[in-house]
Amino acid sequence: MLLASFGILALSPDCLLIRLITVDTWTLVFWRGAFIALGLSVGLVAIHGCRIVEQFRVMGRAGIAASLIMGVGTLVFVMAIRTTSVANTLIITGNSPLIAALFSWVWLKERVELRTWLAIAAASVAVYITVSDNVASGNWLGDLYAGCGAVFVALHVVVARSVKHVSLVPSVAGGGVIVALLVLPYAEPSAVDQRDVLLLVLLGAIVLPVAFSLLTLAPRYITAPEVSLIKLTEMVLGPTWVWLGLGENPGREAMIGGGILLVTLVVHTALGRKA
Numbered sequence: 666m667l668l669a670s671f672g673i674l675a676l677s678p679d680c681l682l683i684r685l686i687t688v689d690t691w692t693l694v695f696w697r698g699a700f701i702a703l704g705l706s707v708g709l710v711a712i713h714g715c716r717i718v719e720q721f722r723v724m725g726r727a728g729i730a731a732s733l734i735m736g737v738g739t740l741v742f743v744m745a746i747r748t749t750s751v752a753n754t755l756i757i758t759g760n761s762p763l764i765a766a767l768f769s770w771v772w773l774k775e776r777v778e779l780r781t782w783l784a785i786a787a788a789s790v791a792v793y794i795t796v797s798d799n800v801a802s803g804n805w806l807g808d809l810y811a812g813c814g815a816v817f818v819a820l821h822v823v824v825a826r827s828v829k830h831v832s833l834v835p836s837v838a839g840g841g842v843i844v845a846l847l848v849l850p851y852a853e854p855s856a857v858d859q860r861d862v863l864l865l866v867l868l869g870a871i872v873l874p875v876a877f878s879l880l881t882l883a884p885r886y887i888t889a890p891e892v893s894l895i896k897l898t899e900m901v902l903g904p905t906w907v908w909l910g911l912g913e914n915p916g917r918e919a920m921i922g923g924g925i926l927l928v929t930l931v932v933h934t935a936l937g938r939k940a
Contacts, residue, residue, distance in 0.1 A: 676876035677902035680751040681910050682868040683743060686861050688853075690747050693865075694740055695845050695852035700869020701739075701877070702841030708874060709835060721835045727828045728836045731821055735840025735877070736847060738817030741810045749799065749807025752904040752919035756795040757811035759900045759926055763789055764819035773827055784933040788926055795922035822880075837877040841869075900926045 686693055710717050721728065745754040763785045769775040796808045825833045857865070900923050904915045915923065 675872060675879065677899055678872060678906055679868065679876070680746055680755065680903045681906040682864055682872065683746045684751070684907060684911055684913075686864050686868070688857055688861055690743060691848045691851040692853050692856060694743050694848045695854055696857065696865045697743065697869045697873070698736070698739060698841040698843070698845035698848075700841070700865055701873050702838045702845065704870030705834070705838040705841070705874035705878065707870075708878075709838070720832070721839070723831055724828075724833055724835060725831070727824055727831065728833055728839065731824045731833045731836035732839030732843055734817050734821045734824065735837055736843030738814055738821065739840060739844045740847065741817065742814040745807050745810035745814055747807075748810060749804070750904075750915065750919065751907045751913060752900075752915035752923065753795055753799065753808055754811040754814070755900045755903045756919060756922045756926065757792055757808055758815045758818060759788055760792045760812070761815040761818040761822070764816055765822050768819055768823040769826060772823065775826075780933055780936045784929045787929040791922035791925035791929070794925070795919050798916070798918050834878045837874065898930060 683693065688696075706717075709720060713720050724731070742754070742758070745757075762781070766777050766781065766785055770777060796805070799805050799808050904913075904919065904923065907913045908915065
C-alpha cells in the first residue's frame with residue numbers, strides 16, 4: 666500500500682499545476698506527454714543503463730495496451746480539468762474502483778472482498794451527489810471527460826495487475842509519446858513562455874513520472890480495486906491545493922461527495938488492517 670500512497674501524494678499537485686499553466690489545452694497536453702516520456706526515460710536509463718531497451722521489450726502486448734491507455738487517459742483527464750471543476754474531475758475519476766473491480770472480476774477472476782464492494786458502492790453515491798448539479802444545469806461535458814478518465818485509470822490498473830511479473834513502468838513513457846504525437850497537429854509547442862516552461866518541466870518531468878511509476882508498480886503487490894480505492898485520497902488533496910493556490914471553491918455537492926469518499930477510505934483501510 667505504501668507505493669500507491671506515496672504515488673498519490675506525489676500526484677496530488679497535478680491539477681494545480683495544470684490550472685497554473687496558461688497555454689491552450691492541446692499544447693499543454695503535448696508538452697505534458699513529451700516531458701513525461703523524457704523524464705521517465707532518463708530515470709530508467711539511470712537505473713537500467715544499456716538494458717533500457719529490454720525493459721520496454723519485455724512488456725510485450727500488455728505494455729503496448731498500457732501505453733495506449735495511458736496516452737488517451739492523459740488527454741481526457743486534462744480536458745476534464747479544463748472544462749469542469751477540479752473537485753468534480755477528481756471525484757468522478759474516483760469512481761474507477763468500481764470499474765476496476767468489475768474488470769478484474771471479469772478478466773482476472775480476482776475475488777473482491779466484501780468491504781471493497783461496500784466502499785465502491787459508497788464511492789458511487791459520492792460521485793452521483795457530485796455530478797447532480799452539473800447534470801441538472803446541462804454543463805455535463807467536463808464530467809463526461811472525467812468519466813472517461815475513470816475508465817482509463819481502471820483499465821491501466823487492471824492491465825498492470827494482469828502481468829504482475831513484469832514492470833509496466835516504461836509504459837508511462839510510452840503513453841507520453843503516444844499522447845504527444847496524437848495532439849501534435851493541433852498544438853503550438855513553441856507558444857510557451859518561460860513561466861509555463863518551468864511549470865511544464867516540474868509537472869511532466871518530475872511530478873508525473875514519479876507518481877505514475879509508483880502507481881504502476883503498486884498493482885503488482887495489491888489488488889486492482891485496492892489501488893484504485895487508495896487513489897481516492899487524491900479527491901481530497903487535489904481540490905485542496907487548488908483551493909489554497911487559486912481560491913477555487915469546490916462547491917457544496919463536491920464537498921459532500923469528497924467527505925463521503927474520505928470516510929469510505931478511512932473505514933476501508935481500518936477494516937483491511939484488522940483483517
